[in-house]
Amino acid sequence: MRSTGDGLATGGPYPPRGTLARATSEAGGGPAQEPPAETIGYRGPTACAATGITYRQLDYWARTGLVEPSVRPAYGSGTQRLYSFRDVVVLKIVKRLLDTGVSLQNIRTAVQHLRSVGPAELARMTLMSDGATVYECTSPDEVVDLLQGGQGVFGIAVGVVWRDVENSLSQMHGERVDTGETLVGHNPADELARRRNRAV
Numbered sequence: 608m609r610s611t612g613d614g615l616a617t618g619g620p621y622p623p624r625g626t627l628a629r630a631t632s633e634a635g636g637g638p639a640q641e642p643p644a645e646t647i648g649y650r651g652p653t654a655c656a657a658t659g660i661t662y663r664q665l666d667y668w669a670r671t672g673l674v675e676p677s678v679r680p681a682y683g684s685g686t687q688r689l690y691s692f693r694d695v696v697v698l699k700i701v702k703r704l705l706d707t708g709v710s711l712q713n714i715r716t717a718v719q720h721l722r723s724v725g726p727a728e729l730a731r732m733t734l735m736s737d738g739a740t741v742y743e744c745t746s747p748d749e750v751v752d753l754l755q756g757g758q759g760v761f762g763i764a765v766g767v768v769w770r771d772v773e774n775s776l777s778q779m780h781g782e783r784v785d786t787g788e789t790l791v792g793h794n795p796a797d798e799l800a801r802r803r804n805r806a807v
Contacts, residue, residue, distance in 0.1 A: 646783060646784055646785065647678075647691070647692070647781045647782070647783065647784065647790065648676075648678035648679060648689025648690060648691065648781065648782050648784050649689065649690045649691075649692075649694075649695060649776060649779070649781055649782070650687050650688070650689060650690075650780075650782065651665050651666070651687070651688050651690070653690075653776070653779045653780060653781070654690045654694070654695050654698055656775070656779060657695050657699070657772055657775040657776050657779065658695060658698045658699040658702055658772070659699070659702060660698060660702050664702075665698070668698070668701070669681070669688060673701065673711075673714070673715060673718060674694060674697055674698050674701055674718060675694075676688040676689055676690045676691075676694055677690070677691045677693070677694050678690060678691050678694070678784055679784070689782060689784065692772070692773075692776065693726065693729075695772050695776065696729075696765070696768055696769055696772050697718060697721055697722070699768050699771070699772055700717075700721065700734065700763060700765065700768055701714055701718060703763050703768075704717065704734075704736065704741065704763075707736060707738055707761055708738045708739070709736055709738065709739065709740075709741060710739065713739070713740060713741050714741070716741070717734065717741045720743065721765075728745075729765055729769075730765060730766045730769050731745065731765075731766060732744070732745060732765045732766075733745070733749075733750060733762050733763065733764050733765065734762065734763040734765065735750065735753050735761070735762045735763075736761060736762075736763075738761075744762075750762065776792065777792055778792045779792040780792055
């Protein structure tokens with residue numbers, strides 16, 4: 608899929624989907640399955656810590672509809688937004704696109720597209736950009752075509768972002784949507800401190 612300059616649009620012909628997924632698996636395993644969005648949510652500060660964005664950015668993106676929390680939006684004062692795992696992945700991708708100078712209009716179009724595809728398709732997608740236009744590549748051949756054409760300057764392998772977010776969130780607190788129970792992440796530093804305390 609290629610962008611026309613004002614958003615993502617179809618292009619081709621390209622090799623069948625799944626080639627990049629197989630290459631990723633052979634190189635060290637694909638991303639794990641997405642936690643069910645309806646059972647686990649992450650509060651704003653956790654989403655910020657996992658993606659490297661500021662709370663001001665997170666709040667602005669939610670209020671302008673760029674990336675809204677899909678688990679629970681904020682209903683007035685006192686309520687906490689809850690972001691799904693997939694939301695956090697999209698937040699990290701948006702930050703990377705902004706850091707490379709992609710326009711907000713093209714990022715909005717890319718976000719809409721990212722939200723429209725299933726988790727398996729999302730995980731094997733590569734986004735390429737020349738700093739202005741965003742292209743979707745679903746096979747290594749498409750990436751090579753863009754690079755040979757001089758269009759692609761940088762790429763974002765969504766599967767790699769997925770695993771980065773997964774690793775970050777595993778060390779942070781989540782929240783069960785149905786009960787509000789806090790799910791404590793596994794932080795190796797905390798475990799080391801507990802062992803030291805037991806040894807004293």
